[in-house]
Amino acid sequence: METTKYLLPENNIPRNWYNIAADLPEPLAPPLHPGTGQPIGPADLAPLFPMALIQQEVSTERYIAIPEEVLAVYSQWRPSPLIRARRLEKALDTPARIYYKYEGVSPVGSHKANTAVPQAYYNKMEGAKRLATETGAGQWGSALAMAAAFFDMECQVFMVKVSYHQKPYRRGLMETFGASVIASPSNQTAVGRAILAEHPDSPGSLGIAISEAVEVAVSDAETKYALGSVLNHVLLHQTVIGQEALEQMELANDYPDVVIACTGGGSNFAGLAFPFIGRKLRDGVKTRIIAVEPSACPSLTKGPFAYDFGDTGHLTPLVKMNTLGSTFVPAGIHAGGLRYHGMAPMVSHLLHLGQIEAVAVNQLETFASGVKFTRTEGILPAPEANHAVAIAIREALRCKEEGVSRTILFNLSGHGNFDLQAYMDYQAGKLHDYEYPAEEIAMALAGLPNVNS
Numbered sequence: 001m002e003t004t005k006y007l008l009p010e011n012n013i014p015r016n017w018y019n020i021a022a023d024l025p026e027p028l029a030p031p032l033h034p035g036t037g038q039p040i041g042p043a044d045l046a047p048l049f050p051m052a053l054i055q056q057e058v059s060t061e062r063y064i065a066i067p068e069e070v071l072a073v074y075s076q077w078r079p080s081p082l083i084r085a086r087r088l089e090k091a092l093d094t095p096a097r098i099y100y101k102y103e104g105v106s107p108v109g110s111h112k113a114n115t116a117v118p119q120a121y122y123n124k125m126e127g128a129k130r131l132a133t134e135t136g137a138g139q140w141g142s143a144l145a146m147a148a149a150f151f152d153m154e155c156q157v158f159m160v161k162v163s164y165h166q167k168p169y170r171r172g173l174m175e176t177f178g179a180s181v182i183a184s185p186s187n188q189t190a191v192g193r194a195i196l197a198e199h200p201d202s203p204g205s206l207g208i209a210i211s212e213a214v215e216v217a218v219s220d221a222e223t224k225y226a227l228g229s230v231l232n233h234v235l236l237h238q239t240v241i242g243q244e245a246l247e248q249m250e251l252a253n254d255y256p257d258v259v260i261a262c263t264g265g266g267s268n269f270a271g272l273a274f275p276f277i278g279r280k281l282r283d284g285v286k287t288r289i290i291a292v293e294p295s296a297c298p299s300l301t302k303g304p305f306a307y308d309f310g311d312t313g314h315l316t317p318l319v320k321m322n323t324l325g326s327t328f329v330p331a332g333i334h335a336g337g338l339r340y341h342g343m344a345p346m347v348s349h350l351l352h353l354g355q356i357e358a359v360a361v362n363q364l365e366t367f368a369s370g371v372k373f374t375r376t377e378g379i380l381p382a383p384e385a386n387h388a389v390a391i392a393i394r395e396a397l398r399c400k401e402e403g404v405s406r407t408i409l410f411n412l413s414g415h416g417n418f419d420l421q422a423y424m425d426y427q428a429g430k431l432h433d434y435e436y437p438a439e440e441i442a443m444a445l446a447g448l449p450n451v452n453s
């Protein structure tokens with residue numbers, strides 16, 4: 001029988017997170033204080049995050065030890081499987097070998113649990129009682145709500161209003177974990193009230209929900225803020241994915257020519273790709289690394305690399321990243337986790353250095369690819385993950401055209417079992433592609449902070 005699944009022994013979870021900052025040929029541009037335009041220090045972030053996470057945010061150590069308490073929780077779903085997509089290969093009639101790392105095996109169904117657990121742990125260790133956060137489609141909110149329950153903490157989630165109404169099951173899951181879920185914009189914060197005064201019918205956005213959660217954390221000493229993507233320490237926690245995949249590719253006696261993941265804020269991409277980029281930077285191993293984003297929110301392929309705010313209310317530090325402007329509100333594509341105006345500074349920096357490629361793909365192609373994947377591999381991918389599936393399929397078909405065999409590895413960041421409405425709408429022909437929103441983006445970019453000039 002041919003091998004389909006590459007499993008590591010149960011106790012073979014990476015003992016360290018991999019910090020790519022140690023291997024970068026040029027350091028990241030520093031985050032700036034929005035008022036003074038000067039680099040911020042650890043003390044500026046202390047109202048928001050515990051010191052352990054702030055230290056990880058600025059660390060240049062190559063390996064950072066994973067605490068035993070976190071490993072104990074990881075062991076419920078890690079190491080996650082690496083699967084050879086043999087039936088998909090056959091359906092595509094491609095000479096390519098396609099592998100996917102499956103992160104949908106966590107209890108909440110996505111990679112987000114990999115960072116939610118250490119974030120809750122470090123906050124608990126430093127005495128926080130409550131975590132405040134934002135969520136779009138609800139994947140991050142449910143991961144943090146679970147982690148807060150594990151470490152006996154309260155959790156307050158500002159959920160983008162349109163998703164709050166459209167995705168009641170993710171909300172139900174968060175509430176079952178014991179979290180309180182508030183539709184954003186809300187009247188519980190000054191930022192929310194100001195937006196509601198101007199736009200009473202605002203559908204909300206991630207940028208707005210981040211502002212609300214940050215405001216709550218800053219104004220209460222016992223509450224800290226947690227972010228599910230973008231920041232260096234979040235990307236760091238996800239590197240368990242790629243470190244496992246490196247070992248599993250060895251089990252398969254293979255090595256990827258192409259590594260692919262979707263990018264919202266960049267964390268699952270970083271999780272899979274950074275350990276492979278590390279090999280590239282240290283040992284000169286040649287691998288193409290492809291970030292896939294939606295055409296409706298194309299920060300890497302269309303946004304300038306510039307300092308911008310991480311949120312709409314302009315409460316966060318300025319970070320240098322590929323951005324569409326902090327006031328840009330992306331169209332209502334079903335891949336809610338990819339609707340963010342910016343991109344992780346670390347991922348943006350690597351694009352700038354030419355270490356990675358980026359490609360944008362339209363909604364209909366992503367769903368067509370997701371349906372093909374479901375019918376061949378049996379797993380229903382999250383709409384976000386369908387972006388990676390689409391480009392893996394394109395690359396496999398290119399191998400067929402060129403008559404060459406290559407090894408393709410992609411991240412299946414989560415399952416889509418809570419997203420069936422989107423699949424039903426797709427099957428009913430109700431979904432469509434969005435034109436590139438040039439005018440809205442130009443308007444949002446006109447408001448970039450003037451530290452750039």
Ligand SMILES: *Cc1c(COP(=O)(O)O)cnc(C)c1O
Binds near residue numbers: 112139267
């Ligand atoms: C949140 C999410 C994403 C996008 O976020 P990244 O930080 O870019 O990984 C992708 N896939 C799934 C399943 C998600 O939940």
